[in-house]
Every structure is written in C-alpha cells, then in structure tokens.
Amino acid sequence: MNELGLFALTPAVLAVVLALWTRHVILSLGASVWLGATLVVGGNPLAGLAHAVDPFLLDAIADRDHVKVTVFSLLVAATVGVMGAGGGTKALVGLFVKLAKTRRSGMVASWIAGLLVFFDDYANCLIVGSSMRGLCDRLGISRAKLAYIVDSTAAPIASIALVSTWVGYEVGLMKDGLEAAGQTMDAYAFFVEGIGYRSYCIFTIFFVGAIALSGRDFGPMHDAEVRARSEHAAVELSPLDTSVSKVLLGILPIAVLIGVTFGKLWVDGSEGLPADAKLFEVLGNADGYDAMLQASLSSTVVAVLLASASRVLTPMAALDAAMKGMTQLFEALCVLFLAWSLGSAMGALGAADVLVATLGDSLNPALLPTLTFVVASATAFATGTSFGTMGILIPLVLPLSFGISDDMVIHLASSGAVLAGACWGDHCSPISDTTVLSSAGADCDHVEHVRTQLPYALACGAIAILFGTLPAGFGVSLWLTIPAGIAACFAVAWGVGRRV
16 A cells, blocks of 8 residues: 555544544544545545444454453453442552651652552542642642642553553553564563653652652742642541551552562463573563453452452442443543554555655654654643553554664664653643543642643653653663663752742
8 A cells, every 4th residue: 555655644644633633532543544444445435434443443352462451451440440449549548648747748648659559540640639638738738739749640650550551551552563563572571671761751750759858849839839838727637547458458459460460471471481581581472461361350359359358348339349440441442442443554554664664764763762752742732641642653653663773772762752752741731631630639720730730740851851762762771861860850859949
C-alpha cells in the first residue's frame, strides 16, 4: 500500500486532529480506523466500515495476547474494587495519618500515601485526597497543595509501577508497536527495560518529595500555602479504620499480584538460561502475558476470599465490588481496542515504512526521544487523556524508531517519551480526568488546582528534557541522568522555592 505515499499517514493525523477538536478520544480513534480501512479497500466508505469492524476490530479483540491483556486489566480493576469497598486502601493511608504531626510530615505522609496506592491512578486521586484532607486542614496545608501531591503521584507511579491498571494497556500497545516494527522481543521485557527512560514520571515523583521535605513553594502555590497557614484552625479528623483485617486487605492482594508476577517470570524465564543470566534476559525469555494473567487472577481470588473470611465484606458484596471495579475500565478498554485496530490499519497501509522513508534521512535519531516527548505532551494537554495519547503515538513511534536507528536505547527512550509526555500533558491540562479527580478528591477548586500545579509541572517537564530525553538520545547512561535529574528537582525546590 506504499503507493499512497504520505496519505498512508492520514488516519493517525485524523486521530490527533479530531481528538484536539472534539476532546473525544473514542470518536477520534473510531473515525481514524474507519478512514484507514476505507483506504485499504480502495476508497469505498461502506466497504471500509465493514473492514474496520471485520477484520481490524474483531482481530484486535480476539488476538490471544490481547485477550490476556484485557483479562489482566479487568482482574486488577476487580482487585482494586474489592480493596476499596472493604476499606483496605484507606487503612494503608490511615497508617501514615497517625505519623503526621507537623506541616512538613503531613505533606510527606500524603506523598508516601500516594506512592502506596500505585496500582490505580483513579483510586489514588479519590482515596488519598479524601483521606488526607482533614489532616492537611489541621496542619495548615492548602487543599491546592494536597491536590497537587495527589495528582503528581497518581498517574506517574501507576505508569512506572511493574503491576498496575496501566501496565496491561501499555504492554498491549508496545506489543503491537514492536510487531509493526518487525520485532519479536517480549513486550513486557521491553516495558520493564524502558522504565528508567520515563523521565517526567520519575522526576515529578521526586519533585513532589522535594517540595514536601523542603517546606518551600513558588508561584501561585506559595500564595495558597500562605493563606492556608494563616486561616487554618483545629479540625476534627474522621478516624480511619486501621484494624489488622483491613490493613491485610490493603497489602496482601497487591503483594500476591507482585509476587506471582515476578515469581512466574523468573521461573519460566530462567528455564534454559545459564545461572548468571541478566534480568532482562530472564524477562525476555518468559511469557509476560501469562505471568500477568496468573498474578491478576491470584490477587483477585485472594482479595475476595480475604474480604469474605475477615467479614469485612460478605461474599456477595465482595463479588459485587469486583464487578463494579471492572466496569470502571469500560472506556479505557474501548480506547485500547480502537488503538489496536488503528495500529492494524496503519500496518496494512504501510504507514511506518512511509514515515521512515520520509524522515529517515533528515531526522537525527538522537533527537527522536525529545521530539516524541514534546508531541506526546502537546497531544495529552489538548485532549486531556494520557491513554488516548499513548494509543495514537505508540504504533507510530516504535516503527519509526526501529526504522531510523539500530540503538536499543533510542527505542526504549522513544517509547518511554510517549508515556512520560502523556503524563506531563495530562498534568498540565485542565480537562484531564486525573486533574479533575484530584480536585474532587482533595475538595479543591478545580481552577485553583490547575493554576497552582502548572508551574511545578512545567518545571518538571523542563528537567525531564534537560536531564532525561536529550542526554538519553545522545547515549548518556541512566546511572548519570537519573541522579542528576533528581538533584535538579531538589535544587529547584530549595533554590526557587520560598519558605511558607
């Protein structure tokens, strides 16, 4: 289909333009799949609509590995649902509430609580925000600061966690991107190897910690903190149940999820390899989809049985909570299915070959991670969705990366730049779902949250480019760039920020 030339790229361009215009990712991806299928069948829109459904959409849903990703995501959401309904997640937060006595310790406790709820960004926004706001009020911490802490830990930690409701989605997109690039490597192993290149996600987590530990702020956040400090009064805190049964419900299912995932990966991946094999070799030799599937099933069973046995929930209530948890993923799964379908359409059109032929001689591969980061950030900012941004860009960026470079670092850094840029744009966007949920969880005025968070997000984005994507593209080791970027986060917090 390469005789189409640059027209082979029009479905992806349409996806971005429609998403920016309508703010509706499902509509945008659906129309793009339809356009791609129409081009594949020779220009007949009715035949293209039929082709978009069968084979593109049906094949995307029915693919065995795709089914595993879907089931894994649903089961993790079910586990989160049971933990939330049974009070397990709030019990974890409650353990840290008891330790916070000062303004600084209150911010640090909120930050650590956000890192603990790493398995789902929505749960993080609502649970941590609602649980910590009474404590923050009592200690003179503004609701805007709490909303910032929640928002800037929720998506970044869920994105880089080895198991979360994001992992299945991200790995699924990478699988199709790698296949479009003609690569046979394991997608989960590729995902794990690339975590260090998600500069914004890593640095923003440390930036939040630096702000909390320093007690300093700048920009509109400083003004909000001064007001909160002058207005705060003793506030009666709602007690959080930290009984053993609820704490176990908050810890054990996630421990099982992580333990079974890596146990299965290690056992299967070590088979046939020498005893001194490196971690990435073991992961690459294992079936990541099977490991995630078995781990998510185990964690769901443990969550339901534990909630029932401890009488935190009745068996029927636990199952209802699991089902409600699954329903929260409906829109995300629709985006994922359509993203897979768009990837198939772009593959059938030979879009990756066209992109490589067009840019291969003019684009310096070392600049690809930074360019990708900026494009992903702009897309996520305008559309308000990190998932939609990933779905649009991953199928294009990975084939382009493999087409213009043989350097694995460029491939890892470019894919990581999509995911990190999606988070950055999402944080800056006033229409982002997690931005809205963070405001709701902290009971903070939404405009105030966006206004106070933006300077911090922009600072972290600049650090991510200067100490992340740019040096990574030119081959600088992560052992140098990550410590340097973390040091820059603390330097900005202490150097630019002023004491409240």
